Amino acid sequence: METWIKSLKTNTPQEGFELAILLARKGVAYTQPSADVRKKLRPKYAKNADSLTFASQVIASHFQTVAAANNYWK
Amino acid sequence: METWIKSLKTNTPQEGFELAILLARKGVAYTQPSADVRKKLRPKYAKNADSLTFASQVIASHFQTVAAANNYWK
Amino acid sequence: METWIKSLKTNTPQEGFELAILLARKGVAYTQPSADVRKKLRPKYAKNADSLTFASQVIASHFQTVAAANNYWK
Amino acid sequence: METWIKSLKTNTPQEGFELAILLARKGVAYTQPSADVRKKLRPKYAKNADSLTFASQVIASHFQTVAAANNYWK
Amino acid sequence: METWIKSLKTNTPQEGFELAILLARKGVAYTQPSADVRKKLRPKYAKNADSLTFASQVIASHFQTVAAANNYWK
Amino acid sequence: METWIKSLKTNTPQEGFELAILLARKGVAYTQPSADVRKKLRPKYAKNADSLTFASQVIASHFQTVAAANNYWK
Numbered sequence: 001m002e003t004w005i006k007s008l009k010t011n012t013p014q015e016g017f018e019l020a021i022l023l024a025r026k027g028v029a030y031t032q033p034s035a036d037v038r039k040k041l042r043p044k045y046a047k048n049a050d051s052l053t054f055a056s057q058v059i060a061s062h063f064q065t066v067a068a069a070n071n072y073w074k
Numbered sequence: 075m076e077t078w079i080k081s082l083k084t085n086t087p088q089e090g091f092e093l094a095i096l097l098a099r100k101g102v103a104y105t106q107p108s109a110d111v112r113k114k115l116r117p118k119y120a121k122n123a124d125s126l127t128f129a130s131q132v133i134a135s136h137f138q139t140v141a142a143a144n145n146y147w148k
Numbered sequence: 149m150e151t152w153i154k155s156l157k158t159n160t161p162q163e164g165f166e167l168a169i170l171l172a173r174k175g176v177a178y179t180q181p182s183a184d185v186r187k188k189l190r191p192k193y194a195k196n197a198d199s200l201t202f203a204s205q206v207i208a209s210h211f212q213t214v215a216a217a218n219n220y221w222k
Numbered sequence: 223m224e225t226w227i228k229s230l231k232t233n234t235p236q237e238g239f240e241l242a243i244l245l246a247r248k249g250v251a252y253t254q255p256s257a258d259v260r261k262k263l264r265p266k267y268a269k270n271a272d273s274l275t276f277a278s279q280v281i282a283s284h285f286q287t288v289a290a291a292n293n294y295w296k
Numbered sequence: 297m298e299t300w301i302k303s304l305k306t307n308t309p310q311e312g313f314e315l316a317i318l319l320a321r322k323g324v325a326y327t328q329p330s331a332d333v334r335k336k337l338r339p340k341y342a343k344n345a346d347s348l349t350f351a352s353q354v355i356a357s358h359f360q361t362v363a364a365a366n367n368y369w370k
Numbered sequence: 371m372e373t374w375i376k377s378l379k380t381n382t383p384q385e386g387f388e389l390a391i392l393l394a395r396k397g398v399a400y401t402q403p404s405a406d407v408r409k410k411l412r413p414k415y416a417k418n419a420d421s422l423t424f425a426s427q428v429i430a431s432h433f434q435t436v437a438a439a440n441n442y443w444k
C-alpha cells in the first residue's frame with residue numbers, strides 16, 4: 001500500500017480532527033478494500049443515526065491518539 | 075471547511091464538556107455533511123434511549139481528551 | 149445553561165463515581181433537552197439489561213476521567 | 223447511599239479486577255436501583271453471549287482505571 | 297475464587313496479548329460462572345462476525361492496560 | 371501458538387496502523403481459531419457498514435496502544 005500517513009503531527013486541533021477522520025476511514029478501507037463496495041454502503045449508512053454516532057465514536061478514539069501525539073496543541 | 079475549533083483549552087470543566095459535545099457532533103457532520111439529512115434523523119433518534127446513551131458515550135470519549143488537554147482544570 | 153459543574157475534584161472515589169454518573173446523564177440531557185421525553189424513555193430502558201450495561205459503560209468512561217483528575221485519590 | 227468504596231487501592235491485580243467488576247455493577251445499580259428488577263433481568267442476560275461480552279467490556283474499562291490507580295501493581 | 301492472576305507483567309508482547317485474552321474471558325466468567333452455559337453459547341457466538349469483533353474489542357481494551365503495565369515492552 | 375509479534379515498535383505511523391490491524395485480527399483469531407470459519411464470515415461482514423465501523427473501532431483502540439508504545443513517532 002502506498003504511504004497515506006507520515007506523521008501524527010498537525011498544525012491545529014482541526015487538522016488533528018481531520019486526521020482522526022482519515023484514520024477512522026482507513027480502518028474501514030483496510031477491512032473492505034473495494035472502494036466500490038464502500039461507496040454502495042454509504043447512502044444507507046449515512047442516513048442512519050446510530051451508524052453516524054458509531055462513526056463519530058471511532059473518530060473520537062483516534063482523536064484521543066492524535067491529540068496526545070500533539071501534546072494537545074498546547 | 076471553515077475553522078470551527080482553534081484550541082482544546084477551555085476556562086471551565088463545563089465549557090470543556092460543551093466542547094466535547096461539539097466534537098461529537100462534528101464527527102457526525104463530517105460523515106453526513108447534509109444538515110438537512112441530520113435534521114430529519116433527529117426526532118426518532120432523540121426518542122431512543124440507546125441512541126441517547128450512545129451519543130453520551132461519544133461525548134465521554136471526547137471529554138477524556140478535552141479534560142486531559144486542560145490538565146483536568148486543576 | 150446554568151452551571152452544573154465547577155470542578156472534577158471530589159473528596160472520595162465514591163463522590164467521583166457519582167460525578168461520573170452526572171456527566172453521563174448530562175451527555176444525554178444535552179442531546180435530548182426535554183426532561184419529559186427522557187422521563188418517558190426511562191421505564192423501558194431501565195428494564196433492558198443491555199441498556200443498563202451500556203449506561204454503565206458511559207459511566208466507566210467518565211470515571212476514567214474523574215479518577216485521573218483526582219490522581220486516583222491516592 | 224451508604225459507602226461502598228473507600229479507595230481504588232488493592233493488594234493484588236486480582237482484587238483490582240474484582241473491584242472493576244464491583245464498579246461495573248454499581249454503574250448498573252445506580253441506573254436501575256431496584257435489586258428486584260436487576261435480578262429478573264439476569265437469567266436472560268447471562269445466557270446471551272453478546273450481553274456477556276458487553277459486561278466484560280465495562281469491566282475492562284474500569285480495570286484500566288483501577289490498574290492505573292495501583293500503578294499496575296508494579 | 298482461586299488465584300488466576302498474580303501480575304500484569306509478561307515477558308513479551310505476545311504473552312501480554314494472551315493475558316489480555318484471559319482478562320476478557322474472566323470478565324465473562326465472573327458474570328456467568330457456569331462453564332456449562334458458557335460452553336453452550338460458544339458455537340453460535342463464534343460464528344457471528346460482530347460477536348467476534350466485539351470479543352476483539354474487549355481484548356483490545358485489556359491489551360491497553362497490559363501494555364502500559366509493561367511499559368510497552370520497551 | 372507460534373510467535374506472531376515480537377515488539378510494538380514500528381518505524382512509521384503507517385506500519386503502526388498496520389500492526390493495530392494485525393492485533394485486531396488476532397483478537398478475532400484467538401476467539402475463532404478456524405481460518406475456514408473466519409473466511410466464511412467475511413463476505414457478509416465486509417458488506418455491512420456497521421460491521422466495518424466496528425472493525426475500525428477495534429483498530430482505533432489498538433492504534434492508541436501502538437502509538438503510545440512508539441511515543442507517537444515523535
